[in-house]
Amino acid sequence: MTTTRRAFVGAxxxxxxxxxxxxxxxxxxxxDIIGPVTPHRAGISKSELETPALCVDLDKLERNIAKxxxxxxxxxxxxxxxxxxxxxxxxxxxxxxxxALGLCAAKLSEAEALLDAGIPNMLMxxxxxxxxxIRKAMQLKKRFPGFIQAVDYSQNAxxxxxxxxxxxxxxxxxxxxxxxxxxxxxPGEDAIRLAQLVDKQPNLKLRGLLSYDGGVQHVAxxxxxxxxxxxxxxxxxxxxxxxxxxxxxxxxxSGGGTGTYNIYHLVPDFTDVQVGSYIFMDxxxxxxxxxxxxxxxxxxxxxxxxxxxxxxxxxPGRLTTDAGAKALTINVPRAGVIGEPGFDYNAGSDEFGSxxxxxxxxxxxxxxxxxxxxxxxxxxxxxxxxxxxxxxxxVEAVWEVTARGHSQ
Amino acid sequence: MTTTRRAFVGAxxxxxxxxxxxxxxxxxxxxDIIGPVTPHRAGISKSELETPALCVDLDKLERNIAKxxxxxxxxxxxxxxxxxxxxxxxxxxxxxxxxALGLCAAKLSEAEALLDAGIPNMLMxxxxxxxxxIRKAMQLKKRFPGFIQAVDYSQNAxxxxxxxxxxxxxxxxxxxxxxxxxxxxxPGEDAIRLAQLVDKQPNLKLRGLLSYDGGVQHVAxxxxxxxxxxxxxxxxxxxxxxxxxxxxxxxxxSGGGTGTYNIYHLVPDFTDVQVGSYIFMDxxxxxxxxxxxxxxxxxxxxxxxxxxxxxxxxxPGRLTTDAGAKALTINVPRAGVIGEPGFDYNAGSDEFGSxxxxxxxxxxxxxxxxxxxxxxxxxxxxxxxxxxxxxxxxVEAVWEVTARGHSQ
Numbered sequence: 003m004t005t006t007r008r009a010f011v012g013a014x015x016x017x018x019x020x021x022x023x024x025x026x027x028x029x030x031x032x033x034d035i036i037g038p039v040t041p042h043r044a045g046i047s048k049s050e051l052e053t054p055a056l057c058v059d060l061d062k063l064e065r066n067i068a069k070x071x072x073x074x075x076x077x078x079x080x081x082x083x084x085x086x087x088x089x090x091x092x093x094x095x096x097x098x099x100x101x102a103l104g105l106c107a108a109k110l111s112e113a114e115a116l117l118d119a120g121i122p123n124m125l126m127x128x129x130x131x132x133x134x135x136i137r138k139a140m141q142l143k144k145r146f147p148g149f150i151q152a153v154d155y156s157q158n159a160x161x162x163x164x165x166x167x168x169x170x171x172x173x174x175x176x177x178x179x180x181x182x183x184x185x186x187x188x189p190g191e192d193a194i195r196l197a198q199l200v201d202k203q204p205n206l207k208l209r210g211l212l213s214y215d216g217g218v219q220h221v222a223x224x225x226x227x228x229x230x231x232x233x234x235x236x237x238x239x240x241x242x243x244x245x246x247x248x249x250x251x252x253x254x255x256s257g258g259g260t261g262t263y264n265i266y267h268l269v270p271d272f273t274d275v276q277v278g279s280y281i282f283m284d285x286x287x288x289x290x291x292x293x294x295x296x297x298x299x300x301x302x303x304x305x306x307x308x309x310x311x312x313x314x315x316x317x318p319g320r321l322t323t324d325a326g327a328k329a330l331t332i333n334v335p336r337a338g339v340i341g342e343p344g345f346d347y348n349a350g351s352d353e354f355g356s357x358x359x360x361x362x363x364x365x366x367x368x369x370x371x372x373x374x375x376x377x378x379x380x381x382x383x384x385x386x387x388x389x390x391x392x393x394x395x396x397v398e399a400v401w402e403v404t405a406r407g408h409s410q
Numbered sequence: 411m412t413t414t415r416r417a418f419v420g421a422x423x424x425x426x427x428x429x430x431x432x433x434x435x436x437x438x439x440x441x442d443i444i445g446p447v448t449p450h451r452a453g454i455s456k457s458e459l460e461t462p463a464l465c466v467d468l469d470k471l472e473r474n475i476a477k478x479x480x481x482x483x484x485x486x487x488x489x490x491x492x493x494x495x496x497x498x499x500x501x502x503x504x505x506x507x508x509x510a511l512g513l514c515a516a517k518l519s520e521a522e523a524l525l526d527a528g529i530p531n532m533l534m535x536x537x538x539x540x541x542x543x544i545r546k547a548m549q550l551k552k553r554f555p556g557f558i559q560a561v562d563y564s565q566n567a568x569x570x571x572x573x574x575x576x577x578x579x580x581x582x583x584x585x586x587x588x589x590x591x592x593x594x595x596x597p598g599e600d601a602i603r604l605a606q607l608v609d610k611q612p613n614l615k616l617r618g619l620l621s622y623d624g625g626v627q628h629v630a631x632x633x634x635x636x637x638x639x640x641x642x643x644x645x646x647x648x649x650x651x652x653x654x655x656x657x658x659x660x661x662x663x664s665g666g667g668t669g670t671y672n673i674y675h676l677v678p679d680f681t682d683v684q685v686g687s688y689i690f691m692d693x694x695x696x697x698x699x700x701x702x703x704x705x706x707x708x709x710x711x712x713x714x715x716x717x718x719x720x721x722x723x724x725x726p727g728r729l730t731t732d733a734g735a736k737a738l739t740i741n742v743p744r745a746g747v748i749g750e751p752g753f754d755y756n757a758g759s760d761e762f763g764s765x766x767x768x769x770x771x772x773x774x775x776x777x778x779x780x781x782x783x784x785x786x787x788x789x790x791x792x793x794x795x796x797x798x799x800x801x802x803x804x805v806e807a808v809w810e811v812t813a814r815g816h817s818q
Contacts, residue, residue: 050542052519052542052543052818053818054817054818055818086760086761108760108761109732109761111460128721128732128761129721131719131720131721131732131776131777132719132777133777134458134460135460154722155724155776157776158776183722183724183725183728183730184722184730184759184762184764185721185722185730185762186722187724188724216759311539311540312539313536313537313539313593314562314591314592314593314594316563316591316595316596317591320591322591322592322593324517324536324539324817324818325817327739327741327789328788328789328792328817329817331735331739331740332739332740332741333735333740351592351624352494352516352786352788352789353494353516353517353536353817354592354593356592368539368563368565368566369539369540369541378760380736380760381735381736381760384736384793385792385793385815385817386815387815406815407793407794407795407814409462409732409733409736409737409761409793410460410461410462410463410732
């Protein structure tokens with residue numbers, strides 16, 4: 003893991019060169035952002051942002067989105083990006099504009115916020131509990147025809163039908179077929195019976211199934227990941243074939259993630275990938291290795307960074323920054339400091355980052371700024387109200403994290 | 411000063427006036443909270459809240475606040491609660507009403523949000539970097555006379571003086587004297603020279619010093635913790651004595667936390683404890699042991715909980731809930747399930763909690779709700795926009811987490 007970290011952050015130093023030598027942007031100074039915390043102003047220099055600041059590099063983000071869509075097109079499948087990664091309507095709209103079928107949501111309040119913000123199609127990937135939440139989901143479906151709900155057990159399907167009838171609608175439904183033990187109905191007979199039950203309900207319309215394998219996305223090494231991903235989904239694929247053979251609708255067979263976006267098209271009748279992290283990347287994904295057998299996963303570019311400021315350089319081999327657990331989370335692998343592959347960044351303190359190092363490539367002073375790749379993008383983004391969308395040194399837009407904290 | 415329950419209710423109502431909508435429980439059903447995510451309604455039953463929901467038990471919170479103030483009064487020191495724990499103006503007002511000297515803030519944007527929300531006195535415990543942030547701090551001081559700024563190195567003190575002059579004010583300053591290597595100026599000669607430098611600046615007013623020992627708060631066992639805490643702060647205490655002997659103002663000598671609230675009054679001239687977690691408690695603090703030698707720290711009651719819902723009970727010895735890392739953080743010790751001491755709660759997944767157990771005290775069904783004690787309160791609270799303040803089964807108030815996400 004350390005080798006991978008070092009290889010990666012070292013390699014990206016050149017790419018991030020502009021961070022170390024900020025270009026002045028005429029007319030904008032720190033005074034422009036003195037004042038209320040929000041609204042933040044677009045147009046200012048990235049180097050003037052108060053830290054910790056969550057930034058996304060637009061050039062990289064756009065290339066990531068384009069590459070994913072291009073690859074899926076070539077593989078004759080669709081892209082249904084998972085919004086749990088960004089929770090941001092502005093980014094969702096970029097994904098839709100590139101050709102995505104719609105977005106996925108993990109939680110109902112997340113789906114609601116993004117539908118309200120103009121995302122037209124939303125697949126809710128987990129069943130809702132209890133019945134009150136199902137009723138809320140059906141109210142949402144009434145307002146937004148592009149809403150599809152996953153179900154994973156029979157009572158849930160019956161409650162959903164009752165709620166759909168109550169709302170005077172027909173609800174689009176997919177069966178959440180499990181890979182593992184976390185959520186979803188086990189593949190095989192159980193899943194098929196649930197699909198038949200859904201198919202028989204007057205107010206439900208069966209659209210197909212989804213199968214998400216959370217465990218396989220971060221398996222290191224493309225060959226191993228491919229083998230394990232295809233083996234793990236085999237029974238689900240057989241279940242899909244049996245559903246199809248028995249005349250059940252399987253027009254949707256959705257699943258996969260950033261670690262398997264170029265693997266699942268090999269599954270027969272598979273329709274679309276629920277990719278999330280590819281837009282941002284993080285230390286967890288960078289460590290999984292690419293299709294050429296390299297230790298660094300470089301299919302997509304690390305567009306997401308957190309800017310931090312050095313607040314203590316007094317002790318040799320140590321630095322303290324203003325970005326701790328509340329700015330980065332404590333996921334592992336730890337945050338990577340761009341340009342300083344030898345830095346070990348400990349975000350275990352809530353308010354401070356504690357760096358230890360043997361060698362540094364520059365002399366770090368009080369008030370110096372550094373740029374970090376986050377350990378794990380989803381929960382890190384969820385800490386911020388805004389993402390600064392930058393191009394070169396300039397903040398081009400300030401995007402609200404529309405569904406931040408919407409975990410209900 | 412013992413604060414009565416009635417005094418607290420009054421303060422609570424006044425503090426939360428903008429969200430206070432007292433209504434009878436009768437007649438409220440899940441339908442009442444179907445609709446936009448915010449504003450949430452007070453008056454509903456706790457059992458109708460959508461999960462994950464962050465709740466604070468008002469009876470316990472009030473007893474914790476009263477006990478801390480009572481203990482400090484008896485020990486002839488003050489309470490200056492750290493707002494980084496709750497980031498919530500309503501709770502800060504309860505602490506002030508109980509007799510707190512003011513609050514502490516870890517970050518400038520946190521201080522700003524709480525001052526704007528009506529907290530009159532605020533001690534910013536970390537120096538601000540770069541100079542632009544110092545200027546912002548001085549603008550804040552101009553608006554709020556009760557603002558005190560920590561400094562920990564000479565350039566910072568000079569920048570602060572310049573910014574104070576620019577703002578046309580005199581700034582109240584304390585020296586952040588380090589315990590350990592994270593932040594602050596080392597005790598002894600360095601700290602005293604900095605205090606003298608501050609004292610000489612025309613636009614700075616030296617008020618004293620602070621010394622926060624983050625490492626000692628969670629040392630297990632009261633006797634060990636006491637010994638280590640007093641040993642670690644000894645040099646800082648000597649520094650304070652020397653400052654005082656040389657005529658420097660040390661009217662503030664602040665520090666300590668929930669783990670040392672009943673220890674630091676033994677430090678000569680110590681003035682107040684910067685306690686945070688005592689209001690809520692969490693799994694980290696519960697594990698440190700109390701003054702009677704018991705393994706459970708029960709000086710304060712665990713008032714803070716997260717409500718979660720079971721979304722999978724299919725596999726023996728396993729349950730899945732809707733509260734993962736985005737609802738709890740991945741700090742350790744892991745979340746505790748109230749009433750189920752044998753449950754091991756893994757919040758490592760962003761969206762789901764995965765429980766394993768050998769024995770359960772009840773049969774857990776799909777849709778059942780459970781109540782969790784969070785691993786570590788500060789970053790967990792920072793995930794939520796609202797805290798449901800409950801008494802018995804009833805939501806008495808919905809409090810905004812005023813400075814949520816304000817880590818700048």
